[in-house]
Amino acid sequence: MALSLHNTISRKVEPFIPFDPTGKKVGMYCCGPTVYDFAHIGNFRTFVFADLVRRYLDFRGYEVTHVMNITDVEDKIIQRVAEQKTTLGEYTARYQDAFFEDLKILNCVDPHHIPKATDHIPEMIDLISKLMERGIAYQAPDKSIYFSIEKYQGCGCQYGRLVKLNFEEMRQGKRVSDDEYEKESVADFALWKTRVNEDGEVYWPSPWGEGRPGWHIECSAMSMKILGTSFDLHLGGEDLAFPHHEDEIAQSEGANVQEEGKPFVKYWLHGAHLLVEGKKMSKSLGNFYTLRDLLDKGYNGHEIRQLMISAHYRETFNFTLDGLAGARTALNRINECVTKLRGVAANTQTDPATEVITKFTTALDDNLNVSSAWGVVFDWVRDCNRKLADNSMDAETAAAELAAWELIDTVLGVSVDQEEAPAELAELMKERTQAREAKDFSRADAIRDELASKGWTIEDTAEGPRLKRL
């Protein structure tokens, strides 16, 4: 068995075979955030999905180079910088910092490279120059540089591979007549936007005059700089397939920098969007959540992460607060089981149990069938609990199962170590034990209440009482 992934470009699930002849090295690029505001949980679904891919590739033994960009120059940002009379760097830093804090809370592994658009203006100019040289890009009367779809197609390239488009229909659209673009053709997109008054101090020099990059060019320039002109995986939200990714392909392949016969990107993966309580997130519906909103409701990052990766990435996922409560319970169940396994395993060290790992791997190899993988995990939890309940779990087995879980959790990233209770609470617990031995149950219950008020509870187990976070 080997890993298969759905490739948007072929619309099929294909065996994953990296460019690297040894099949080890994998280049992966994920379109990161545009830092014009706080990211919402819908954005994070995509980033958690990318993190799952990254972690699974690591788990499968690939040597992954994971790149996630930061788009820190773009229309909305420029507009807000002007409104708030701040600088670009100051404005974007705030949202960028918040974004990485949130990623950490969601237990996402850091990408190896996090390039920023504003740090790669020369690379973009270089790429645009190549397109100009080939005659695929042109300067419009307004001085902006546009990508010519027609010229691109004239070079034998195909435009519209990720999404089937009907240009005839599009031409008849209302939007066309309303637009004041100076482009030669509506489908053309901006590579370099010439400086206008509203841009304020946000501009860079270029061979075509002062201005700033168009929206798509940064991803082409940065991904190829770091991963090479052809790389294995490119991911993003489904809405990015068109026009963003389509245009990335056009720019990158239009520059003709790839080796003969090699595409810009081999596998395109797109994550579906999130609905909240069955509806598209919107502020007026009151179902618009940032990660902070959910943390304020008392949920933690692991719970939110679990819910986000409980369903397949290619399907629209309905995010609900009920679901989040369910994720908490489900996760607690796993953590309970793991804690018990730790207790039985004590310090025994051994290799991971193979059965659960094999099943888990089989599930995820099939285009990241994470629902099925969770099924494997919960079946495993029940099996372990059964053995723990009837005392047929010896230290060796427990250690093996534990090691297996730890390996699985390098992919899922949801496990939390049980919190150690403060000493004074442990004292209270001892007092309760004494009260119970003296059959002073009212005192015992009073201590239980006192602990509960501090957020802890006592569980009487076969090995004696233990303190647990409520």
Add this chain to the structure above:
RNA sequence: GGCGGGGUAGCCAAGUGGUAAGGCAGGGCUCUGCAAAAGCUCUAUCGCCGGUUCGAUUCCGGCCCUCGCCUCCA
């Protein structure tokens, strides 16, 4: 209109040509001073109509509903 996802128990969600994983919620039981945890157990004619087949939720055709994209968008 074009293109692409979906419709499986109260909710979320896998899956298969031979009557359907898992999670949450709910009911019953065991265990427990109480509780928790855990275990056992109960809860689905798989959107509708045809067709193919010994047999379809799974394949084919049609229909209905729903969501997304069609140059702001994860």
